[in-house]
Amino acid sequence: MKVVLRNLTKKFPSRDKKNKSDVIAVNNFDFEIPDGKLIGLLGPSGCGKSTTLNLISGLEKPTAGQVFFGEDDVTGLPPEHRGIGLVFQNYALYPHLTVRQNILFPLENLKGKDKLSKAEMLEKAMEAAKLVQIDELMERKPGELSGGQQQRVAIARALVKRPRVLLLDEPLSNLDARLRLQTREEIKRIQKETGITTIFVTHDQEEAMSISDMIVVMKDGMVQQIGRPQEVYDSPANLFVAKFLGTPPVNVFQGQIKGGTLYLDIDPVLELSGASDGPVYAGVRPEGFLLRKDGALGCELSGVEVMGRDISVVASNKASMMPAIRAIIGAENLAEISADAVQVRFDLKPNKVFLFRPETEERILFEAVK
Numbered sequence: 001m002k003v004v005l006r007n008l009t010k011k012f013p014s015r016d017k018k019n020k021s022d023v024i025a026v027n028n029f030d031f032e033i034p035d036g037k038l039i040g041l042l043g044p045s046g047c048g049k050s051t052t053l054n055l056i057s058g059l060e061k062p063t064a065g066q067v068f069f070g071e072d073d074v075t076g077l078p079p080e081h082r083g084i085g086l087v088f089q090n091y092a093l094y095p096h097l098t099v100r101q102n103i104l105f106p107l108e109n110l111k112g113k114d115k116l117s118k119a120e121m122l123e124k125a126m127e128a129a130k131l132v133q134i135d136e137l138m139e140r141k142p143g144e145l146s147g148g149q150q151q152r153v154a155i156a157r158a159l160v161k162r163p164r165v166l167l168l169d170e171p172l173s174n175l176d177a178r179l180r181l182q183t184r185e186e187i188k189r190i191q192k193e194t195g196i197t198t199i200f201v202t203h204d205q206e207e208a209m210s211i212s213d214m215i216v217v218m219k220d221g222m223v224q225q226i227g228r229p230q231e232v233y234d235s236p237a238n239l240f241v242a243k244f245l246g247t248p249p250v251n252v253f254q255g256q257i258k259g260g261t262l263y264l265d266i267d268p269v270l271e272l273s274g275a276s277d278g279p280v281y282a283g284v285r286p287e288g289f290l291l292r293k294d295g296a297l298g299c300e301l302s303g304v305e306v307m308g309r310d311i312s313v314v315a316s317n318k319a320s321m322m323p324a325i326r327a328i329i330g331a332e333n334l335a336e337i338s339a340d341a342v343q344v345r346f347d348l349k350p351n352k353v354f355l356f357r358p359e360t361e362e363r364i365l366f367e368a369v370k
Contacts, residue, residue, distance in 0.1 A: 001069050001083075001164040001197045003033040003056065008065035010051050010221075025051040027221040029065070038191045038198045040212030040229075042205055044244070048221035049201045050169055056199065057167050058082050069164055082165070085158030085196075089170040091150045093142040093157075100138040103128055103156050110161075128156040131190060148179040155187070159194065166191070166198040172207060184211050205245050209233065217241050234351075239361035242283045242354055248312070248326040250354070253319040255282040260369070262355070265319040269296040269348050271369040280364060281321070281356040288352025289313070289327035291336055295345030299325060304337060313337070315344055 008029040011022040026048045033039050041049040054060040056067055058079035066075045074082050093102050100122075107121040116124070129135040132152040142150055151171060158166060168187070172180045188211040191198045202208050208215050209229035217224045217232065217240075225237040236242035242250045256263045257277050262270040264282060289297075291313070299315035302324060311334050313327040327346060337344060350368030357364060 002035045003165055003197060003199070004066075004068040005029050005031045005033075005052075005056070006066045006068070008052070008055055008067065009063050010048075010055055010060060011063045024221050026055065026062075029223060031216065031223070031226060033197060033199065034213075036195045036197055037213040038188065038200060038211060040208030040215040041199060041201045041218065042203070042208040042215050042244075043218035043224075044203055046220075047218040049203075049218050051221075052218075053167050053169055053199060053201050056165070057084050057086060083161075083163050085161065085163035085166045087151075087154045087158045087166070087168045087171050089173045091142075091154040091174075093150060093153055095142050098139050098141055099129070099134060099145070099153050100125060102142070102153055103160050106157060106161050124160055125156075128160040131159065131193065132156045132186065146179075147175050148183055151175065151183055152186070155190065159190070159196070162194075163196065166194075166196045168198065168200045170201055170203070172202070172204075180207070187211060206247060209245070217244060235363075236283075236354060237363055239281055239283065239356045239363075242356070246285060248286045248328070250283040250285055251325045251327075252321045253282045253284070253317070254321055254358075255280045255319060255355070257355075262353075264297055265317060267297050270350060270353060272350075272366040273369055275355060275364050275366040279358050281358055281361065283354040283356065284348060285352040286312070286326050286328040288349045289329065289346040290349060291327070291329050291333050292345055292347050293336070295347045297346045297348065299344055299346065301337070301341050301344045304334070306331070306334070313344060 008026055010026040011024050014020055014023055029052060041052060043049050051060060055062050058077060066073055103125040104121055107116055107124060110116060126135060129138060132155050134149060134152045137149060172183055175183060184207055212229055214227060215229050215232055216226050219240055225232055225241045233245050253264045256279055257275055260271060260273060261268045262272060262282060299317045302314040302316055305312040309331055311329050311331055313329060315325045317325055355364040355366060356362060
């Protein structure tokens with residue numbers, strides 16, 4: 001089911017007695033979600049992603065704009081008539097009911113032509129349970145299940161009616177790191193098997209990038225960038241997107257372009273074309289550093305963190321806007337750093353360097369001169 005958002009806006013009345021202006025939670029959101037895709041709504045707390053999900057589900061009414069499921073305008077429809085499945089952060093299971101009864105609950109409330117026989121309901125409940133691999137737990141109650149198992153029950157309950165759209169609001173937040181990894185892989189598998197259009201809300205950029213077909217990065221109610229996860233990571237539209245995506249985060253420097261050369265502090269680090277002379281912010285991904293004895297960028301060495309396959313070189317530079325610079329290099333390069341080293345030098349990979357305008361933080365496109 002294709003989902004189309006047209007100029008979707010949601011305002012809430014201000015609770016600040018001194019400032020009576022409305023709070024704009026979602027600002028003119030315009031986007032078409034392709035049929036059968038998994039879309040990640042990504043951003044920090046308070047950016048408007050959960051409000052967007054609530055507008056799609058019908059739990060909130062938009063101040064302006066429209067929501068379409070396929071060709072149907074569902075803006076005025078209540079949630080129960082939209083054909084959605086909802087999974088919340090807290091699972092929202094009925095503690096006094098068994099797993100089977102929890103999954104059956106949405107089917108038991110169907111009326112009229114949609115009403116099913118008991119045998120049909122049991123069959124659909126078992127199908128949903130098998131899909132999320134909890135068919136052996138049907139007689140247990142939620143209190144007898146692990147967090148990951150409870151989350152699977154919540155997903156099965158959302159899927160049992162075969163919704164047109166599946167909405168997941170921070171569904172992994174209550175799980176430990178290992179379960180989060182396992183469960184997000186399961187969500188991706190289930191989505192692929194069912195082909196249901198799925199919208200996944202999270203503040204965790206690693207989660208969103210690992211399972212989404214496309215991500216929507218939001219800030220202060222506004223869409224910052226939409227695209228495939230790797231495309232957004234490799235080509236951020238602005239400094240916020242560059243900083244929000246990536247672990248470790250992008251390294252940000254105050255730079256200067258002079259005569260077609262990018263300078264960081266006193267070091268000429270990159271020759272380029274297409275960018276005017278003047279001050280810039282320069283973002284360098286951690287994997288964008290090449291350790292060289294005669295490298296263009298000099299940094300004071302703070303320490304080396306061994307992470308197995310990779311090495312994290314922690315350093316500092318006067319031009320850095322962050323307390324520490326983190327450069328990821330291969331473990332085979334560790335021997336190039338002597339035990340008593342106080343300084344390291346790097347060359348920069350041009351495709352891992354991003355330039356931004358200091359006044360707007362918008363991206364400046366350039367070409368590296370070889």
